[in-house]
């Protein structure tokens with residue numbers, strides 16, 4: 102087994118063993134780009150390290166020693182050398198990039214003597230001692246776990262005493278004094294002297310990076326991003342180049358295209374005379390990369406050419422870290438750039454136009470879920486015009502968000518658990534704030550640039566963010582934010598617009614969303630490569646119109662009960678429930694009928710030939726009864742029934758377990774006249790349309806079937822009723838009758854149920870509820886606990902539980918198909934709009950998915966991605 106690889110020996114395909122950073126450093130070296138030499142300790146070592154009681158195995162140490170020798174030769178420098186000492190960086194890098202989650206140590210190999218040598222060689226003592234100071238601090242942080250702030254305090258005190266702004270402005274005596282105090286801090290905290298041997302420093306730093314795989318923020322990051330804990334990180338050891346040398350040196354980060362808008366322009370920031378994290382730390386404000394054009398056009402051009410070369414080589418937008426040492430540009434990292442949903446779409450499309458990638462590749466690059474952010478509403482122009490603008494910051498991550506302000510991640514988490522919409526407000530964010538950012542609607546920071554932690558993380562999460570908003574003063578301890586004459590305290594409302602950086606007092610109104618041209622092209626592509634139909638869950642002509650706007654292939658679930666709740670009909674529905682005999686009930690149903698027929702007529706007309714699955718009445722009757730005293734009194738007046746009578750019916754309908762109670766087809770077994778009336782209304786509407794030469798495709802769905810026998814009885818009722826109407830109306834009309842598969846017993850006996858169904862539509866919400874025995878309405882009380890304790894990773898009502906519920910789905914599909922019947926199978930639960938669930942359900946053999954209208958683009962892209970991946974297999 103090989104543990105250590107020189108950069109020259111690797112390639113971009115070797116991410117699993119070299120990590121993403123290492124593999125790309127190797128790739129860049131091999132295509133002749135300027136990368137400082139180095140080597141990578143493989144991810145495999147991380148596992149060995151933990152197995153070996155958190156120590157590097159001897160065999161690995163041996164390979165590291167040999168690699169150092171080779172590096173010394175190539176660099177013409179040596180560890181601890183009195184003439185030409187070698188300094189290196191030690192950098193983490195896992196197979197899947199986890200930016201900022203693990204640790205890096207720069208300037209390793211330095212001690213007082215080495216610093217002297219460097220000072221002498223370069224005639225630049227401030228530079229030499231700056232490296233030494235930085236090293237002590239970083240090594241202490243990463244390896245010895247002494248907080249950075251202890252060192253910062255020392256530095257701040259000396260700066261105050263002398264009135265200078267940076268370490269490098271101190272005289273030598275003062276520099277040595279600071280460093281001496283640094284070393285004392287180390288001694289005090291560890292009881293040991295700071296290590297002076299480069300090899301010693303190196304091995305300990307490598308171990309610390311391996312250890313950092315299991316630090317809290319890395320674990321959280323992996324959890325959020327679904328990255329396996331078992332992968333491990335690699336460690337890169339690389340000769341240092343110095344951006345902190347002088348005014349012709351610097352360091353920066355850049356994207357080959359704008360990761361926020363997707364525009365084809367260099368986007369990034371740099372700082373002259375700076376090292377490493379200075380750019381993203383938010384201490385000094387970096388300059389936009391475009392400014393480089395003014396001072397150093399040749400450097401700007403060189404960087405531009407390098408960025409384009411990388412982009413052409415990787416065929417994707419690159420996120421690049423570079424350092425300039427005395428006018429020479431070095432590349433220190435490249436990876437595919439994270440981007441907003443909007444940018445992902447624009448970039449994928451532009452790359453297709455430029456011929457770098459094909460449509461299928463482009464589709465696979467667009468996270469299906471992120472498309473929905475395209476549809477997220479902005480604030481309406483009107484409400485922005487009328488609102489009170491507090492400040493303007495950087496438009497760091499687009500979208501609009503409003504909510505109550507909170508000043509710590511902890512408070513955000515608590516508030517969001519209470520169901521509040523909240524905005525995280527901080528001076529700047531750090532990886533410790535991750536949980537808060539995740540639970541906030543949006544993020545506002547007063548410091549930091551477009552590549553600050555807040556900005557980068559918000560974009561990757563698709564969260565609205567306004568960063569670097571220096572117009573506001575944030576006091577995190579007092580939990581206050583000030584903007585001009587306004588002071589907001591914890592819990593006050595604020596609105597932020599991440600598309601233009603504006604911040605408003607109070608709550609603005611959202612604007613109705615519209616589809617963009619880009620979305621149209623995307624839908625074209627998905628339709629071209631997907632073999633799955635996507636329908637909408639929709640109950641009204643308005644829903645139907647939205648669905649058609651997104652090119653829905655039909656309606657997969659039209660719930661009829663909403664038609665019962667409307668103000669002008671609820672009284673008749675209540676009359677029907679209060680009826681003391683069949684005659685009375687029929688009289689009440691006759692009053693409801695015209696409303697139903699009208700509703701059906703309108704939605705059928707809107708959908709035309711597109712199929713529409715109408716579910717007959719599903720909820721238990723008590724849901725329709727009056728809830729308040731006033732409602733009861735009104736009902737007394739409207740129906741002439743006594744209050745006592747109403748209460749008696751109410752009591753008789755009370756159920757301990759309504760979810761498992763008298764509802765769905767069970768209701769129709771007791772009161773067939775309800776389904777009869779609904780069928781009459783529906784089929785009459787379809788026949789009327791037929792007479793107007795409008796074709797329809799009606800599918801009648803019977804809910805909550807657990808026994809074939811239920812379906813036999815109700816199918817007969819529906820079919821006889823429908824055929825009677827069709828005959829009376831004197832038209833020709835075909836329709837389908839099917840069932841919702843949402844009870845585990847229906848899955849287990851799906852072969853029988855299928856004999857009487859033209860279609861199955863999985864109601865995976867109820868199926869999940871009944872398979873798990875979790876009440877959908879009560880589960881949230883303990884859901885968090887279950888996810889925390891890893892009983893399951895994700896909410897099974899959001900993403901289908903493949904192992905349990907999924908097995909039932911699979912079995913039901915197989916059983917249904919085993920009957921040899923040409924049965925159409927789809928899904929209409931919430932899972933129909935969730936990409937991961939869609940992938941699974943399609944692999945089970947479903948022909949269509951149905952989801953809420955606004956999820957249609959997501960479902961279409963997820964389906965297309967499934968079919969493209971299938972084809973590639």
Ligand code: ADP
Pocket residue numbers: 137189190191192193200201202203204205207339340341342343344352376377378422423424433434
């Ligand atoms: P992260 O994964 O957190 O980005 P990196 O390993 O990329 O950490 O290191 C952070 C920064 O440190 C780099 O962007 C670069 O500016 C600086 N750095 C790392 N290695 C070197 C080196 N060999 N020479 C100069 N700067 C370096």
Ligand code: MG
Pocket residue numbers: 422434
């Ligand atoms: Mg980096």
Ligand code: MG
Pocket residue numbers: 804805843864867
């Ligand atoms: Mg149901």
